[in-house]
Amino acid sequence: MNLTTPLTAPLRVIIVEDMISIRQDLEEFFQQQPDFIIVGACSTVSDAIALIHNTKPDLLLLDIGLPDGTGFDILEQITEKVKVIFLTAHSQYAIQAFRYGAIDYLLKPFNELELMEALQRVINAQPLLREQIAITLHSFRKKKVQDHIALRSQDFVKIVKLKEITYFEADNKYTTVFLNAGNKVVTSKPLKEYDELLSETFFLRTHQSYLLNEFYIDRYHPKGGIIYLKDGTQIPVSERKKEIVDQYLKKL
Structure with a gap:
C-alpha cells in the first residue's frame, strides 16, 4: 500500500x-x-x-x-x-x-x-x-473547554479565539469558518466534527449546514426560519432544528 x-x-x-x-x-x-x-x-x-x-x-x-x-x-x-x-x-x-x-x-x-x-x-x-x-x-x-482552536486548511494552520468565529458553514467534506473580522478559512474537516467538539460551548447547530456563535445573533424570525446575525448575515433554521433553536434561544 x-x-x-x-x-x-x-x-x-x-x-x-x-x-x-x-x-x-x-x-x-x-x-x-x-x-x-x-x-x-x-x-x-x-x-x-x-x-x-x-x-x-x-x-x-x-x-x-x-x-x-x-x-x-x-x-x-x-x-x-x-x-x-x-x-x-x-x-x-x-x-x-x-x-x-x-x-x-x-x-x-x-x-x-x-x-x-x-x-x-x-x-x-x-x-x-x-x-x-x-x-x-x-x-x-x-479537561475543560478551550478558548482557542486551530483551524487547519490544506495550506496552513490558523489559531483563532472561539469568540472570533461568527459561524461555520458545511461544504461537502470541508467547512468554511467565518470570522468577525470579515475573513474566512476553509478547513479540511467536516462540520460534524466541529459540532461534536463545540457541543458544550456557545455554538448552536441550526441546520445540517450551519453552526453559529450565539454572541453574534441579532434576531430570530421563527415563521421564516431565519436567524439574523449582527452583520446582517442570514442563517437558516431547518424544520427539524426549530424546537431545539427555540428552547436554546429562550435561555439567552
Whole structure:
C-alpha cells in the first residue's frame, strides 16, 4: 500500500510506543513503505527526547501514555519542528484535545488503511506550531473547554479565539469558518466534527449546514426560519432544528 502522493524524499520517522507488539507492527509496516525511513523506536519520554535531538526526524508517532510521562511531555521538551500522529486508546479528553489543536491521531487498535490515511494527511500538513501544542496541552490537562482552536486548511494552520468565529458553514467534506473580522478559512474537516467538539460551548447547530456563535445573533424570525446575525448575515433554521433553536434561544 503506497501513498497517493509520493514524496520526493523519504520522511524520517521515530516511533514512541511502550507496547512491544504495536511498536514491532509499526516497524514492519514502515519497512514496506519506500516513502518512510525508521530512524528510531523507543518506549519512554526520556529516550524519545534523546532520539529526536540526535536524529532530527520529520515525523513522530507518539503514544499518549508512557512509563515516565506522556507524549505531550515530549512535545513540550523539544525544540525541533516535526509532524505528529498520536497513538491512543479511546479517551474523551485526549480526542477532544487533538481536535482543538488540529493534530492527527489514531485510536488503538488501528489497521493499515487507517494508518495510511493518517500518513497521507500528515505529509501534506506543516510541522506542528507551538500554538497547536499549547492548545492541545491545555485542553488535555485541564479537561475543560478551550478558548482557542486551530483551524487547519490544506495550506496552513490558523489559531483563532472561539469568540472570533461568527459561524461555520458545511461544504461537502470541508467547512468554511467565518470570522468577525470579515475573513474566512476553509478547513479540511467536516462540520460534524466541529459540532461534536463545540457541543458544550456557545455554538448552536441550526441546520445540517450551519453552526453559529450565539454572541453574534441579532434576531430570530421563527415563521421564516431565519436567524439574523449582527452583520446582517442570514442563517437558516431547518424544520427539524426549530424546537431545539427555540428552547436554546429562550435561555439567552
